[in-house]
Amino acid sequence: MDRLRPVTLSLSVKTAYFAALCTDLLSIAFSGQALAQAPDHSRYRVEIQAPRELRDMLKSGLNLIRWQNDEGLSPALLERLVDEAVHETRNAAAAEGWFAAKVEASIDREHEPWTVTLRIEPGPRTHVKSVDIRIEGPVNDDREARKRLQKLRKEWSLPVGQPFRQAAWDAAKQKALGDLSQWRYAAARIVESRADVEPNANTAALSVTLDSGPPFRFGAVEVSGVKRYSEAIVRNLSPIKAGTTFDRDELTQYERRLLEANYFISAHAAVDPDPAHAEAAPVRAAVIEGPSQNLEVGLHLNTDTGFRTEFHYRNADVFDRAWRLRADLETGFKVQSSGLSLGHPPRNDGSWINPFWRIERQDIQNLLTAETSIGVGLNHGAISAPSGPAVSYHIAEDRVTGEPVAYQHALYLVYRIAFRDTDDFLAPRKGYLGTASAGFAPSGASTRGFSRVQGRASLLQPIGPDDLLIRGELGAVIAPTRAGIPQSFLFRTGGDQTVRGYEFESLGVPESNAIVGGRYLAVASVEATHWIGANWGVATFIDAGDAWDEGRFRPALGYGVGGRIRTPIGPVRADVAYGQRVHRFRLHFSIGFTF
Helix, strand or coil: CCCCCCCCCCCCCCHHHHHHHHHHHHHHHHHCCCHHHCHHHHCEEEEEECCHHHHHHHHHHCHHHHCCCCCCCCHHHHHHHHHHHHHHHHHHHHHCCCCCCEEEEEEECCCCCEEEEEEEECCCCCEEEEEEEEEECHHHHCHHHHHHHHHHHHCCCCCCCCECCHHHHHHHHHHHHHHHHCECCCCCEEEEEEEEEECCCCEEEEEEEEECCCCCEEEEEEEECCCCCCHHHHHHCCCCCCCCECEHHHHHHHHHHHHHCCCEEEEEEEECCCHHHHHHEEEEEEEEECCCEEEEEEEEEECCCEEEEEEEEEEEEECCCCEEEEEEEEEECCEEEEEEEEECCCCCCCCEEEEEEEEEEEEECCEEEEEEEEEEEEEECCCCCCEEEEEEEEEEEEEECCCCCEEEEEEEEEEEEEEEEECCCCCCCCEEEEEEEEEEECHHHCCCCEEEEEEEEEEEEEECCEEEEEEEEEEEEECCCCCCCCHHHCECECCCCCCCCCCCCCECEEECCEEECECEEEEEEEEEEEECCCCEEEEEEEEEEEEECCCCCCCEEEEEEEEEECCCCCCEEEEEEEECCCCEEEEEEEECCCC
16 A cells, blocks of 8 residues: 555535534524625635645635635634645645645735635655566566566656656556556556655655566457347457457457447447456457437538538448448539448458449649549458458549540559557557558550559657657559559649648649649658647658659658647647748648548
């Protein structure tokens, strides 16, 4: 048990306060005194003289603050609140590492409203002198776990030299426990923890002992919560194989697949941490079914494509057999599109068949394109970014402003791979993610035969409280010429998510007064974000890239600064970038993590 116990500011009035309040009011009533006299002393103001960090915390936690506008408060109860505030303040200061804080309180009754003053001299703050992390159990004989144990100790969140705070101490222990129980050792627990504070030296010696418990393996999936759909759907979406090593990331991925499948509005996956079941721990998947049909309407504005409206209709139970239909319509100044997609229920290997149709029209950089495509894919993995083969047929026409219309068609066979390993889905800070594809269009079934490869990846690495993002993209179309190849298979770049400092898709091959796609693409970017607070940051970046058709690669550079805001729907970015090739500054705005 901790030698120093957590201190929690009370957010409710004690029973004694209620009793005193009732007694005072009854006394006034029976003595015949006018209640109108109460407001003379019942309302008061509070001044807190303390360091800002402590002052802000007290303002949100003291009962003295919460009761200051109560019209029924008596002078006697006010004195009790002031005495309690002194006690609460000492506890709050101790919880933040000030164990020798001096607290004084006074009430100025000479002026209306009365003024209560709290003076806090926190004194020297206690800092962490030493940290001793001990780990017991079978994990010590596990060679595969050695790097994880080293990482657990290295990433201890309350290191030597930091101010000792009770909340930080509790969080550090829970993080260490979470790191140990994340992989293989699901029943890990805290055996003992101590925080030995030396008041005279203003130091704290921390020690915590963890027990790993036995190694765990996944067992069978147990499903609860389904009514309309079959339990097989829940099981088939699982990436977990019975008998494999327990990994909490697999459970997180499982939950994400369940939610992305559009069958459920809530999903939770966990194992039974009972050591008795360690060899085959049951995976308990609990879901709540959502409505089978859903309509979403959205309005969007960004600096790439301007203003647009979106309509999305989903039906997750077509034919009453759990087929998933999605219909999309997007209208904007530069891009208009519509599409239909039908998804087969996931099969027992987690894969699903996905026939689709799409039509899109674009007017970008004086190049007007229109394309219709129809195809079918065999998918597996994440619903939002699946992997697997697909075949599609494309009919396209494009026209450079003032030039004749050119017609193309292509039968395209492709294999796509999506990969991701990040610490968070909406706002990742560490890990990598990306996609890769390789395909070809046979000459007999296309205007021009070609092969195509493309890959993009992002690497995220925290550096203390700050973030580093490195991203890159490469693409190539293997053909003797770009003529006869639909524009959707060629490359253009520039804009919010590629090379900042340039208009959307303005980097490509000049043709007449337009920019058309080229056969090659290369983009790279490095971005560092310094976080000023929990949710606000300033970024500096440099981007380089181009799309071209012949000759050697000559990258267009863009660099600048921007603001970042963390939100529940992903990061918000506003950047000012200088495009070196065009000698202009440009504003870019986007929401969400794109890869």
